[in-house]
Amino acid sequence: MTSPSSPSAAPPSVPQARVDELQQDAGRSGGVRQLLSGQVAGPLAALILAVVVFGLTTDTFFKADNFALILQQSVVVGTVAIGQTLIILTAGIDLANGAIMVMGAVVVGKFALDGNPLVALILGAVVCIALGLINGTLVSVFSLPPFIITLGMLSVVTAAARLYTGSQSYPIDAPLLTVLNEGPQIGGTTITYGVMLWIVMTLVITYVLSQTSWGVKVYAVGDNPVSARLAGVKTRRVLLFVYAIAGLIYAFGTWQALGRTPTADPSSYATLNLDSITAVVIGGTSLFGGRGGVIGTFIGALIVSVLANGLTQAGIDSLYQQVATGLLIVIAVGVDHVVRRRQVR
Amino acid sequence: MTTELSSDTTLLQARGLTKHYGHVVAMDNCDFDLRPGEILAVIGDNGAGKSTLIKSLTGAVVPDAGELSLAGERVHFRNPLDARLAGIETVYQELAVAAALDITQNLYLGREIRQAGPMGSVLRRLDKKAMRAGAAQQMADLGIRIQSIRQKVETLSGGQRQAVAVARAAAWATNLVIMDEPTAALGVRETNQVLDLILRVRDHGLPVVLISHNMPNVFQVADRIHIHRLGRRIALVESAHTSMEEVVAVMTGAKPPTSMHTVGADEIAVPALPQDKADNNG
Numbered sequence: 001m002t003s004p005s006s007p008s009a010a011p012p013s014v015p016q017a018r019v020d021e022l023q024q025d026a027g028r029s030g031g032v033r034q035l036l037s038g039q040v041a042g043p044l045a046a047l048i049l050a051v052v053v054f055g056l057t058t059d060t061f062f063k064a065d066n067f068a069l070i071l072q073q074s075v076v077v078g079t080v081a082i083g084q085t086l087i088i089l090t091a092g093i094d095l096a097n098g099a100i101m102v103m104g105a106v107v108v109g110k111f112a113l114d115g116n117p118l119v120a121l122i123l124g125a126v127v128c129i130a131l132g133l134i135n136g137t138l139v140s141v142f143s144l145p146p147f148i149i150t151l152g153m154l155s156v157v158t159a160a161a162r163l164y165t166g167s168q169s170y171p172i173d174a175p176l177l178t179v180l181n182e183g184p185q186i187g188g189t190t191i192t193y194g195v196m197l198w199i200v201m202t203l204v205i206t207y208v209l210s211q212t213s214w215g216v217k218v219y220a221v222g223d224n225p226v227s228a229r230l231a232g233v234k235t236r237r238v239l240l241f242v243y244a245i246a247g248l249i250y251a252f253g254t255w256q257a258l259g260r261t262p263t264a265d266p267s268s269y270a271t272l273n274l275d276s277i278t279a280v281v282i283g284g285t286s287l288f289g290g291r292g293g294v295i296g297t298f299i300g301a302l303i304v305s306v307l308a309n310g311l312t313q314a315g316i317d318s319l320y321q322q323v324a325t326g327l328l329i330v331i332a333v334g335v336d337h338v339v340r341r342r343q344v345r
Numbered sequence: 346m347t348t349e350l351s352s353d354t355t356l357l358q359a360r361g362l363t364k365h366y367g368h369v370v371a372m373d374n375c376d377f378d379l380r381p382g383e384i385l386a387v388i389g390d391n392g393a394g395k396s397t398l399i400k401s402l403t404g405a406v407v408p409d410a411g412e413l414s415l416a417g418e419r420v421h422f423r424n425p426l427d428a429r430l431a432g433i434e435t436v437y438q439e440l441a442v443a444a445a446l447d448i449t450q451n452l453y454l455g456r457e458i459r460q461a462g463p464m465g466s467v468l469r470r471l472d473k474k475a476m477r478a479g480a481a482q483q484m485a486d487l488g489i490r491i492q493s494i495r496q497k498v499e500t501l502s503g504g505q506r507q508a509v510a511v512a513r514a515a516a517w518a519t520n521l522v523i524m525d526e527p528t529a530a531l532g533v534r535e536t537n538q539v540l541d542l543i544l545r546v547r548d549h550g551l552p553v554v555l556i557s558h559n560m561p562n563v564f565q566v567a568d569r570i571h572i573h574r575l576g577r578r579i580a581l582v583e584s585a586h587t588s589m590e591e592v593v594a595v596m597t598g599a600k601p602p603t604s605m606h607t608v609g610a611d612e613i614a615v616p617a618l619p620q621d622k623a624d625n626n627g
Binding site for chain 1: 426429435441442443445454456457459468473
């Protein structure tokens with residue numbers, strides 16, 4: 001098959017200029033370029049386009065109060081979607097995240113009834129992390145498919161939350177538990193602590209993903225687990241940590257949710273799993289793993305809220321919001337598919 | 346040279362390696378010798394037990410019996426990490442790189458450098474600049490042409506991807522590099538690029554164990570050829586002193602190995618014959 005054409009006896013040496021060029025390139029820092037490259041650029045353009053269109057077509061959209069409202073409407077989905085992003089980056093998926101968050105909420109609600117709200121909040125977080133660890137153990141140690149595992153967990157945890165509460169909801173009145181819905185006046189409108197927390201969490205996870213070796217490993221495991229393992233990455237441990245950290249992020253989602261709606265209701269947020277996947281996908285993270293990031297997810301969550309808010313302001317039937325969101329998902333997945341096909345040679 | 350084997354003449358040596366899987370004997374009293382600074386091709390028919398031998402050199406298989414020594418010291422590899430810690434790196438048949446990561450991230454995957462001071466120790470921040478500089482140096486040293494060290498591996502051709510895998514192995518190997526069918530998935534031109542690269546790795550002082558089915562490739566780059574048959578080494582020859590036909594005949598059992606100029610463990614000294622194929626030895 002191969003002709004024995006001999007390779008050049010003395011391997012061609014690379015010109016020094018070329019080496020210098022490479023070294024120079026290596027020296028440049030690539031923070032902003034990296035941030036705006038690929039996945040984030042598309043969603044950001046879509047968000048800006050939506051904002052401009054609604055700003056031009058309605059009188060009420062382009063107002064500071066309305067923007068603050070859009071941010072507040074996005075925090076619960078946006079926070080939970082950070083955890084979902086981590087899992088999808090590893091080529092997994094979490095259908096149980098809403099159920100886990102609600103389980104956390106009812107645990108907080110029940111313990112806060114006649115106990116210390118801080119203790120209740122911590123207990124809720126422990127429950128969320130423990131459920132994340134169960135998912136992570138099944139996915140990493142036993143190599144079971146995340147879709148099926150989390151589908152099962154969705155069923156079990158949803159039922160468990162109802163059994164635990166007797167299908168009742170608990171009012172939340174402790175200030176600590178609703179503090180995320182409050183916040184200082186900035187520029188004539190209220191920016192809630194919840195919105196700030198969401199932004200800070202997005203930045204922290206972005207740092208972890210882009211600046212630490214653990215972040216590189218998350219991408220490597222999602223992109224090509226075989227090569228990651230061959231390179232010495234402990235892929236199972238990375239997966240386990242991803243699901244556990246996602247559990248912790250869902251606990252923050254619990255806190256956000258109690259701020260937004262001060263009731264721990266076991267039958268609330270039934271579609272949060274799909275909403276979070278929507279935000280992740282519209283934000284440009286590939287469902288096949290290894291590509292994307294939480295800034296995209298932040299934008300993705302905002303796009304969904306902007307569409308809902310803008311179409312309402314424009315007086316359009318809310319069913320069209322679902323049509324628009326669905327179209328965006330199809331477009332985002334289509335773009336991802338084209339990008340991946342072009343890059344696999 | 347003497348007839349006695351010492352660490353001067355052999356870097357990695359195996360004696361009497363044996364491995365059973367149930368009733369199947371995958372390795373039967375197998376020997377192996379690699380000299381410093383050489384490219385040693387390991388060839389054998391399918392099912393001859395090459396991969397079991399290679400896996401026991403990389404720690405992926407623990408032999409039932411036999412001993413392994415590296416630079417004169419007895420070594421026991423219980424897992425691939427042991428072999429890696431001993432300075433043995435492996436390039437695998439499948440293109441074992443992560444496509445969505447860039448060249449630098451692939452070179453440093455699992456061995457990232459953190460920044461000095463609290464940024465590194467507390468905030469675990471990677472020193473991307475140092476890693477990019479190191480990667481650029483490594484790629485330049487090996488003469489691998491790429492546009493940017495930041496290129497994602499998925500934008501590279503198959504040959505360049507395999508070059509990244511070879512560069513990673515060469516960067517971390519302190520003793521030797523094992524390449525398991527590194528050109529099996531590549532076209533003719535890309536195969537030649539990788540073969541060039543293998544020569545350069547050797548010229549940088551790292552011996553290479555090359556497992557290949559492709560005889561022309563083997564004769565293009567190998568200094569010596571280890572012929573594997575029925576779970577053991579049946580011949581060890583200098584590629585300059587043999588022919589493709591002869592090697593294939595011995596490998597398939599059509600010809601007895603005694604017909605060859607064997608350079609086995611017991612007769613490491615070979616009379617200097619006319620170098621009719623000296624160009625193969627670079």
